[in-house]
Amino acid sequence: MKKKSMLVMLFLSIFMLIAAGCGSNNASEPQKEEPKEEKKEEVNKEEAVSGASKEGTYTPYEELQDSYDIVIIGAGGAGMTAALEAKANGMNPVILEKMPVAGGNTSKSSSGMNASQTKFQTEQGIQDSNDKFYEETLKGGKGTNNPELLRFFVDNSGAAIDWLDSIGIRLNNITITGGMSEKRTHRPEDGSAVGQYLVNGLVKNVEEKQIPLFVNADVKEITQKDGKVNGVRVVFNEKDEKTITAKAVIVASGGFGANMDMITKVRSDLAGYVTTNQVGSTGDGIRMIEELGGTTVDMDQIQVHPTVQQEKSYLIGEVVRGEGAILVNAEGTRFHNEMDTRDNVTAAINALPERTAWLVFDSGVKSRAKAIEQYEKMGFTVQGDTIEALAEKMNVPAEELKTTLDTWNTAVTNKNDAEFGRTTAMDNALSGAPYYAIKIGPGIHYTMGGVIINTNTEVLNKDGQAIPGLFAAGEVTGGLHGQNRIGGNSVGEIIVFGLQAGVKSAEFVKAQ
Template sequence: MAGATNYRTHRPTGGAAVGAHLVDTLKVAAEKEKVDLRLWNEVKEIVLDKEGNVSGVKVTNKEGKEYTINTKAVIIAAGGFSANQEMVVSYKEDLKGFATTNHNGATGDGIVLGKGIGADLVDMEEIQTHPTVVPEKAVMVTEAVRGNGAILINKDAKRFTNELFTRDVVSKAILEQKDGIAYLFFDEGLRKSLKATEEYFNMGLVTEADSVEELAEKLSIDKNTMVETINKYNKAALDKKDSEFNREDLPRQLNEGKVYAIPVTPAVHHTMGGLKININAEVLNKDAKVIPGLFAAGEVTGGVHGGNRLGGNALADIVTFGRTAGKNAAAFIK
């Protein structure tokens, strides 16, 4: 993955999307344990007792009726704020107008809840863009496509960066191109190597052709330059040396069967900032003291990834700190 020096990312067999697999596994486990899942119930406030300990949450149900759940421990796991444009811009003004790869619910509500009872925040201005998002569709093309060998070309039919630099660097490079757009170029061999690509075909996002020349015509870019660019990359892949952009990982030549292109531009992808926690996943206040009974895990927290998250590390974060928060909240109640 981009920014990594070694192969360190695990994926489902066949290259399918990992998120759905995690959700399926957790759903089965939750049903087995008869967990009380309250969908369409919104937490409005975390309640503290006179000593400042967590004592419950105020909630509205799907009919809009308010009620209180009494509890000694609360874990906030409500994700980041990439889909809250106002909040994003308040911390990073140059992201005004950017689309997001996130679902509509990534609005930072958990951060607001924690802040409302004195939780400290950290790294809020550290907001990551993902470089390969389909313009106006807000569909993210997984980094695995580049990891498996795809390249980026601009509207002049030229490569312009090492495709596996970190996301911030590649995002900046794309924005410097004509219209702030690039094309992700790959072939039939790569398509076969990564099941996740089928999603983009099913959604009608891919321009396909039988030759590089035909693809260039469909994209309205210079075909001679594009042929030269692809040939140059294929020679680099064969020689295992990219003298143009020093890409070290060159897994395949792009010369097998049909050729494809997907238009991409950066979009807000991950918010590295959030609630400040310690290694026990306990939330800290502005005096660096634990708010008793309040835990948090995942993208709602800050300080885990620093200024730029590496691909794959969000899952490492949610699994590690989710488990830590759960175990410590259970111990705290006992």
């Protein structure tokens, strides 16, 4: 009897322990699920924030202070870079991000970061110059780039690569993008997409430097007093409104590539296009700066990227072509120089009856462009062990596709593309099975226009005067790219001008 009682007590104890464990798990689950609920606010939110920082790195709302030296609007590459540099210059900055995670459009960047005269180029025997980088970017922008911003950008691009390396973000794998004549597009060492790597590295540094980063923090207004910017009005979690004072504000909120009302207002011809932009790119910073007297430039200059997977509105990075892929039409033949500038390649695809094309590449390209692994996981690729098998998957004439690849491989061997005059990204033939293809078409990708700044990243009014205490960096600004952005220049821009915004805003605060 005594033995039976002990057994009963033992079973009861085990049951209570299991129940307690289940209760503990249930109690903790809502905390883990809350960010996921936030992601349901808009369509494609999960995709929009892919590659962003790990859960648990953000500052709890309870730690919010009433005042900071510098408020930074936006936790993309420009915002986090500015925060790190402001902190290094003795400031107490805060980052406010309206999305549930950090990263912005930076997290979706694929190809790499353009920079010239870098230590990694020197190590690899790549001869480049800032002047060449300047001239090729100016040509790509149709000669309409702001020359002062462009000069500052190229001359400081190498130092930006060094700065990233100094904080553990190493971009020493170098490729090439359209419109460039030299390999200056810097990627992570393993050749993977630059965006996720860059965002994770910046978030890690922000956390290590104990810079507060609040998410779900939607800034509604930049405030002024006596003609100087003095803080922001922000809504947290769509309910708690706060006014935070500051001696300076840096706007790094991104462009307006996901705001179709703003886009079609200046470019009605783009109605109906898909967009590669994350859903937070709605032009809030531009609106708030205009309310303070800031002005804009090139707002109708909106870049349509030629290679976008249409069903998921997902960018297929230029690195795929940069590592040797070709474009073919529904007949299985090439129709344009794949390494031409984005606007020209887009126009060539739009001129096709179907307004779509196929990116065709082999196992060699796949091994060199690690981003393809992600495209494969998402179901974008078709594959064939032979060219004929690939043609069948693509539903294009097998004989034509084989002739196209044979002709191309001969051009690579002879370093002479007699058909379309391509001169770059011809280092490797497409001859390594299996073969792959991704169906693509044009999509809205980048807004070249934005607020006007000077090389100190100060926001200017209509008279060309700096608005005291107001700075901006990244896609929210305009002028650097002119009428067409070169692939890889946007990542360079957010680091170069993010660093400058951190330095110059700190100088402004110290002078007060």
